[in-house]
Amino acid sequence: MGEWAAEGGVGCVLFLKLFPSSYRSRKPEEPGALWCTCHKKPLVKAACTRSLKALKLDYLDLYLMHWPMGFKSGEADLPMDHNGMIIPSNTDFLDTWEAMENLVATGLVRAIGVSNFNHEQLERILKKPNLRFKPVTNQIECHPYLTQKNLISFCQSRNVSVTAYLPLGGCSGGMHLMEDPTIQTIAQKHRKSAAQILIRFQIQRNVRVIPKSVNPKQILENFQVFDFELSEEDMTDLLGLDRNLRLATFPITENHKDYPFRTEF
Numbered sequence: 249m250g251e252w253a254a255e256g257g258v259g260c261v262l263f264l265k266l267f268p269s270s271y272r273s274r275k276p277e278e279p280g281a282l283w284c285t286c287h288k289k290p291l292v293k294a295a296c297t298r299s300l301k302a303l304k305l306d307y308l309d310l311y312l313m314h315w316p317m318g319f320k321s322g323e324a325d326l327p328m329d330h331n332g333m334i335i336p337s338n339t340d341f342l343d344t345w346e347a348m349e350n351l352v353a354t355g356l357v358r359a360i361g362v363s364n365f366n367h368e369q370l371e372r373i374l375k376k377p378n379l380r381f382k383p384v385t386n387q388i389e390c391h392p393y394l395t396q397k398n399l400i401s402f403c404q405s406r407n408v409s410v411t412a413y414l415p416l417g418g419c420s421g422g423m424h425l426m427e428d429p430t431i432q433t434i435a436q437k438h439r440k441s442a443a444q445i446l447i448r449f450q451i452q453r454n455v456r457v458i459p460k461s462v463n464p465k466q467i468l469e470n471f472q473v474f475d476f477e478l479s480e481e482d483m484t485d486l487l488g489l490d491r492n493l494r495l496a497t498f499p500i501t502e503n504h505k506d507y508p509f510r511t512e513f
């Protein structure tokens with residue numbers, strides 16, 4: 249496995265594949281997630297240990313399965329065939345989950361969760377015979393252009409929290425979510441920034457939210473979301489912006505048996 253596959257590297261490789269070139273100016277971080285080339289049971293502990301070493305920690309509070317899809321293990325983080333499509337591994341994410349449960353049992357991580365799982369995939373884990381630890385969260389792309397109503401209500405009905413990634417619509421060159429006139433109007437009404445509206449929107453849906461910024465002023469701003477409340481009408485307007493617009497489609501994995509975005513939610 250390449251050096252990238254431990255921490256920020258994987259995030260960065262994935263980032264370059266997921267997003268257009270205008271996105272490629274910064275390196276995203278993906279701490280605490282198991283990369284797809286490490287889904288084989290014997291590889292899981294080694295991957296987690298590498299993460300701990302890279303982060304200089306004794307344990308992780310939360311470790312996620314980054315995608316339900318396993319890729320061929322080896323040097324490349326994105327092993328591709330001659331058509332530029334991902335080469336899968338013959339793994340089943342239920343087996344990978346068992347190996348992740350062992351990480352909790354041995355104290356390397358406190359809790360485990362999943363990312364980019366659709367509701368059928370999540371249900372498979374929840375219904376797994378002899379399940380020892382259920383996923384505490386499903387980290388999914390979520391913002392007003394992809395509100396994820398059905399998946400959120402499914403997760404919450406099963407007591408699995410939802411974490412919203414790309415809550416601000418990602419970096420510039422993306423979908424310009426923060427410039428949306430409806431969001432701007434709500435922001436002006438509350439004397440808040442568009443980013444603060446987007447963060448508060450998730451909080452009021454009982455969704456965890458992980459906006460990212462490298463700018464200290466904006467990092468501070470992104471915490472100042474507990475001194476106002478969006479009205480029911482604001483929430484309805486924001487939910488009304490849904491257009492099922494997914495940024496992180498990961499097209500090179502579309503043929504994978506566990507590609508998560510074929511089903512409605």
Ligand SMILES: NC(=O)c1ccc[n+]([C@@H]2O[C@H](COP(=O)([O-])OP(=O)(O)OC[C@H]3O[C@@H](n4cnc5c(N)ncnc54)[C@H](OP(=O)(O)O)[C@@H]3O)[C@@H](O)[C@H]2O)c1
Nearest residue numbers: 277363413414415416417418419443459460461462463466
């Ligand atoms: N599980 C997965 O598959 C997956 C996939 C993608 C992303 N993620 C994670 O999701 C998290 C967020 O993703 P992201 O960074 O790609 O998207 P994001 O948080 O939606 O957007 C980040 C962009 O918003 C800007 N920004 C942040 N705060 C702002 C503010 N107050 N005002 C104006 N602009 C602001 C940032 O610029 P500045 O830095 O200049 O402030 C950056 O360009 C990250 O931790 C990422 O690792 C997970």
